[in-house]
Amino acid sequence: MIDEPICNEVWDIAHLGHVEMLTPKPDQSLHFFTQIMGMSVTATQGDSVYLRAYDDYEHHTLKLTAHHQAGMRHFAWRMRSPQALQRRVKAVEASGLGIGWNEGDLGHGPAYEFRSPDGHLTELYFETEKYQCGPHDQSALKNTASRFPARGINVRRIDHLNLFAADVRAFRDFQLENLGGILTETIVDNLDDLNPKAVWFMVNSKSYELAVTEDHLGMRGRFHHVTYAVNSREEVLIAADICLENGIFIETGPHKHTIQQTFFLYVYEPGGNRVEIANTTARLITDPDYPTVFWTLEERKKGQAWGLATVPTFHTKGTPMP
Amino acid sequence: MIDEPICNEVWDIAHLGHVEMLTPKPDQSLHFFTQIMGMSVTATQGDSVYLRAYDDYEHHTLKLTAHHQAGMRHFAWRMRSPQALQRRVKAVEASGLGIGWNEGDLGHGPAYEFRSPDGHLTELYFETEKYQCGPHDQSALKNTASRFPARGINVRRIDHLNLFAADVRAFRDFQLENLGGILTETIVDNLDDLNPKAVWFMVNSKSYELAVTEDHLGMRGRFHHVTYAVNSREEVLIAADICLENGIFIETGPHKHTIQQTFFLYVYEPGGNRVEIANTTARLITDPDYPTVFWTLEERKKGQAWGLATVPTFHTKGTPMP
Amino acid sequence: MIDEPICNEVWDIAHLGHVEMLTPKPDQSLHFFTQIMGMSVTATQGDSVYLRAYDDYEHHTLKLTAHHQAGMRHFAWRMRSPQALQRRVKAVEASGLGIGWNEGDLGHGPAYEFRSPDGHLTELYFETEKYQCGPHDQSALKNTASRFPARGINVRRIDHLNLFAADVRAFRDFQLENLGGILTETIVDNLDDLNPKAVWFMVNSKSYELAVTEDHLGMRGRFHHVTYAVNSREEVLIAADICLENGIFIETGPHKHTIQQTFFLYVYEPGGNRVEIANTTARLITDPDYPTVFWTLEERKKGQAWGLATVPTFHTKGTPMP
């Protein structure tokens, strides 16, 4: 249990940087992300294709890598400054979970690697290559990273990541103690025994950047989903039509989450990974000492905001750590 | 002046069928309608390409024909039945403006041609070839004419036509007397002298299918614009972004018209013709004896619904009768 | 089975006029319709309150009557003309189901009463009292029936009615043979045995005005729901929040129907009747010989458009004929 406010001084993470997704069907997955989601390819190297949404400011937010099975190889946090990076590396090293520095990848500089208590491979980095659009994809508005594609779902930017964990408590404590941010919402067994079943971490003013939920199969280090944002709920509804029209499996939604109030649509990309298209931006938190909202399992029986039952696969279907 | 209710028994026109648009830049115009508007080509013949929006049920609603200058060659009304067609042909013949029957065109059967009092070439037809989608463009929902394209503006269906007329009164009287329908709204000089400056005709439950507005240059038979509908105002806003991003000239909008309350966006297609993208469907009229709404020129000085001044080119910029 | 096109010449019904809803909790029901739905009271007489949405053009579209139990006492069709009314009365009389003329009610003139084959009390009328707004509720736009209320859900107009029937086939045949219109969509057992389980009737350009679905309890003459329309899907989503915030039971939705593509939200008003808030207007049908879309029970197993299972109460929960 978090029994005191998170230190407001620790805002060292800037945002979720990117996710490396593994797919056994690389061509079909690439088609999904480019033609259905409306993303663009920045680079290709080895078995990986680097992609971004039209308003992602970095070189890529999705690294799609061919593999014998679906899953997530790693994800990365961009830090607020070189100093912030050094502070967090020091903390992670002290925790004993650190691995060490790599030389970076296409699009970003050196990154420090570690595994979460549940095993997820994670990177911290600061140096990044900001996307430079060219004549073919320059937006008419200079404050947009590249041109609105007018293709498929037209996702705007990476929004958040959801991981499964066998031990949610361990993940939560590690995250808050070593990386900072605020626990904005959490599901607990009950209010007497605050055993966490799910946690949502905020690192900027978006009400969450990472969610970690209990893996009912008890497996370690699994991936739940990555979310790309569109600008309106109407576009989430249109996304549902586009998925329907293109044979993309819709797991649940569109509907509004009780927790975080995200207007969600969950689908499976052809490789088997869950992807969410969402409109989350109405929910901003600028209160620096925001008190965590606790939800009990009893309260969660009401389902999502307007009464939709949470789909059972939400607690069991994940893709494994490679 | 219409001094008595239009006979409710004359509902012989079903809807606006199609428009033949002339363009001096056929390749660029075709690119606009397919890639920006999101329409599809059904057929090509001679100098013409036949296009439809994804939920247009007929073979085409736009015939795009190469010509040395922009403009409209003809437009067509689909009638409610063979009997309705015969009744209206008889009326038009009696008016003296009839031309005679043609053999039809790709996508529809024999049509009766006439010129409006202002000179616009008009067709009446009933027999039509309904669009048959194939495996490549079949919608997942059988009640949609073809698959949502997820490309560009994704216009859904043809909505209405706007013509310029040198003599609005003559057009109005001809239309109501010979073709039926209801005059739902009109602009008049003032309420003492009900000289019409603009008229809106309803033939089904959409509050208008044809608008005729006064040509301030006094030219005859000019084309003002054709409108394609999207499903929401949000999509009109997105359409504005798509036009901005693709260098399509926006003349005015998005904004809400005072008259008919259409949420509009006016652009020029590359050939020089005005095209509207609009969301009109909130405004249905099912009252069979709907009383015409009169607007005076004085009232129209308030501009559009939320105060936007009507753009001056709206009264002067048109494309000519060939 | 309908084995030939419905005669296009029979378009005598203009639209659904009004519904008389019975409630055992009149004060709470009235609060729901005025404060949650955003409707207004036009008149009160006896045990009845007469209500309308802000853009309903008639005196009322809902007559709310106190009764010992929930249900529908009658509903009414407005006809296109006095002649249309006479033609349909003659047909109904010939069918043997006619009752006779009443003197009308507040807001409309004489009405001809009959019972549907399933027992629903139905009225046909033409003479109506159009709503006259006053200084307190006049819209800034003369083409709106009264001012946008900015209260609650802000429903715009009555949209359609859904009835249960023990014998759907009998209802369907009666309706098409005597009242006209088109059967736009239908659910059938299978395509070999076209036994109807549900039918949707169109009488103008809205794709349906009346739906009749099979009562799985086999009861006769029950009421399923009445629907009020808002202008956008976004407003349906907001309506869901308003219901959630005010303790109004949400049965299912928001989601998109496969059939008719209505974006729906179903709730129960405090008296126990089902009410739908919907955005239906994207789906217009102007094709006068629209071919009926057939859905088999097998196809319907896919649920609603984006995969939501149809809620079981949809087939059993209705309110009785008084």
Place this chain on the structure above:
Amino acid sequence: MIDEPICNEVWDIAHLGHVEMLTPKPDQSLHFFTQIMGMSVTATQGDSVYLRAYDDYEHHTLKLTAHHQAGMRHFAWRMRSPQALQRRVKAVEASGLGIGWNEGDLGHGPAYEFRSPDGHLTELYFETEKYQCGPHDQSALKNTASRFPARGINVRRIDHLNLFAADVRAFRDFQLENLGGILTETIVDNLDDLNPKAVWFMVNSKSYELAVTEDHLGMRGRFHHVTYAVNSREEVLIAADICLENGIFIETGPHKHTIQQTFFLYVYEPGGNRVEIANTTARLITDPDYPTVFWTLEERKKGQAWGLATVPTFHTKGTPMP
């Protein structure tokens, strides 16, 4: 000219706290904010009424004070921590523009006062009274500060403040040097002489919290507008209708700003102050070293995003420093 990146380590301001608006028509202004905007009264004291939007987490975000003329008496920044507050007070004191501490007000603790270089009275505070909803206004979702009102425009939260300044450069330099944050966008004379005409400051992940634009009348310390946010562009459009229906003067919009891409509607509240209703949240900036976007006066001649000319009063109409 800002010739080096703003230090990323200074993120001491949490967000805009509140604005004290002066009105010569207190009853009418209060009606506007409660009935049209949909805000609620938390307290009344002396000549002031304290108001908040339904999801504002503090006691108030608007203090409405009766005065002989319109204007802004002060605005306030909430800081991220007591330490952050102390750091910024120290910096402001060193600048020579500090005034000193006050004892706080209803809803917040001690505040440090100073005047901007242009004269605007400003407060810095940390201690705040978070709004505690009661049974009458508790939301069904615990992560909302209070119940969605379903009244008027239903603004959700305070969004940003816009001030006029006679000397924009002085304001900009003072703000960045003493209070931190990032200059996300700016208008300059031209790219050779980077004389600022307007500046936008970001302090969290919303792309701006304060805008300062040049006062073409050369007056000092004037108020331009305060903005409240709604959740969607559709709700901004509905807000325009509500203003139209209630005789609230619309100055310009709805349209999309080129700078910051805000979907805006500008109105005057009855006391004469400009108020904006906007949807801004699609534009988040999480890049901690976001490079300032420069716009030249030449570029600004294109008007707003879709071509609407900036209304001339935008540069001259403001309400004075008391």
